[in-house]
Amino acid sequence: MTGVREWLQTAREERWGMLTDLVFAIVWVTGVDLIFRVLDGPDWAYYMFMAAGIVAYFGLVWSVEVAKEKQ
Template identity: 65%
Template sequence: MSALDRLGEYVREHRGGLLTDFVFALAWVTLVNVIFVVVDGPQWAYYMLMLAGVLAYFGFVWSLEIAREGSG
């Protein structure tokens, strides 16, 4: 099995999760950029908010898992 076949298989298996990850990352980066265009804050705060996106992502995924367990 070639690397391209393995990649295709991985994408087919994890399509929903990859899409969720991409949408969250896109929304977070867009939000932080819009805030800093409007506020014109310091560079260190920009990087801290981008880093906070990692924690926000795991909180988001954790809350999705809890919601799925509660509904099923």
Template identity: 60%
Template structure:
């Protein structure tokens, strides 16, 4: 399977993943730019992005199933 085939098959999903990651990291970085919180809290917020990612896309799948 080539890169082009992979992008055709998963292109929109990969774009959604990338968009979520960029928005999350940018939001957390901007928040901690103004708050000047401790470094451990910054890393905890970044780790929470993994949980938020799976929670968001799981709830999106559930909403699509109910339609």
């Protein structure tokens, strides 16, 4: 019975992790797109900001892990 509980807990954590990933991606892409629609910046800067989302994502994940360890 404990195996089922552990499996359910892991599935629940993975689901919230995927939802967090999706929300971050939507917010980042929407934010960059809105900024570049307003400022009408160059294409290379647009793509650099999109790529910077990868670094920002890992920074978010790292800071969440650090915060969880401190609790």
